[in-house]
Amino acid sequence: MKGLTDGFIVLILYFMGAAALALLLRKWVRVPKEVFRKTLHFILMGSLFVFTEAFRSPYDASLAAILFALALYPVLSILEKVPGYSGLLTERSHGEIKRSLLSVFLMFSLILLLCWGALGRKYLVTASVMAWGIGDAAAALFGKKYGRTYLKGRGLRGEKTLEGFIAMTVFSFLAVLLVLLHHQPQISVGYVPLALITATVTAVVELYTLDGMDTVTCPIAAAVTMIPMILYMGA
Numbered sequence: 001m002k003g004l005t006d007g008f009i010v011l012i013l014y015f016m017g018a019a020a021l022a023l024l025l026r027k028w029v030r031v032p033k034e035v036f037r038k039t040l041h042f043i044l045m046g047s048l049f050v051f052t053e054a055f056r057s058p059y060d061a062s063l064a065a066i067l068f069a070l071a072l073y074p075v076l077s078i079l080e081k082v083p084g085y086s087g088l089l090t091e092r093s094h095g096e097i098k099r100s101l102l103s104v105f106l107m108f109s110l111i112l113l114l115c116w117g118a119l120g121r122k123y124l125v126t127a128s129v130m131a132w133g134i135g136d137a138a139a140a141l142f143g144k145k146y147g148r149t150y151l152k153g154r155g156l157r158g159e160k161t162l163e164g165f166i167a168m169t170v171f172s173f174l175a176v177l178l179v180l181l182h183h184q185p186q187i188s189v190g191y192v193p194l195a196l197i198t199a200t201v202t203a204v205v206e207l208y209t210l211d212g213m214d215t216v217t218c219p220i221a222a223a224v225t226m227i228p229m230i231l232y233m234g235a
Helices: 006-028 034-048 048-053 058-079 096-118 122-146 160-185 184-209 213-235
Strands: none
Touching: 006 034, 006 048, 006 058, 034 048, 034 096, 034 122, 048 058, 048 096, 048 122, 096 122, 096 184, 096 213, 122 160, 122 184, 122 213, 160 184, 160 213, 184 213
């Protein structure tokens, strides 16, 4: 796809189609709330591939992320006044979806500029976001179902579990490793410690991030962790 306009059209079509499918799923299938929340989470995370593949340059993609967030924010503000909106989207607090979308798109914009724009390494955009997206989903699902050991201490509210933390570390590790192997499989040995360090840092950052801001802090932490190691390896 060439040009900002063409990419923006693809982005709109992606969200229209994904939103329609998610709402049909919600209507026709009994889906647990946490599972549906993570379905929305994956839809949002999946839009990353529109930004990396449907736009010609990182600057077009970054600008599109900001413009899309600014356009969507007032629309969601109006929809919040519709009865049943919050329950349909399983919001935990008023305005949660709106705030999350704004945070994610601003994070996309920053990561695109840093990894793809400044460094010319588009695959690091994917690896950074997947470290958060896949890991966070695993932490929530495993933590809710199997979490028994609540983590307490300075900076922690005792709401997160050891089981969720381990799940995030493992799935973040796998996500980062698979992205890196797909990019350059010939140096796979070096990617194992890189992915493990990145996953651990991302999981720790998520553990101490409050008020849902892990959508920003975790991908940035993953990128900042990977970049010096990637540059050292010459990948």
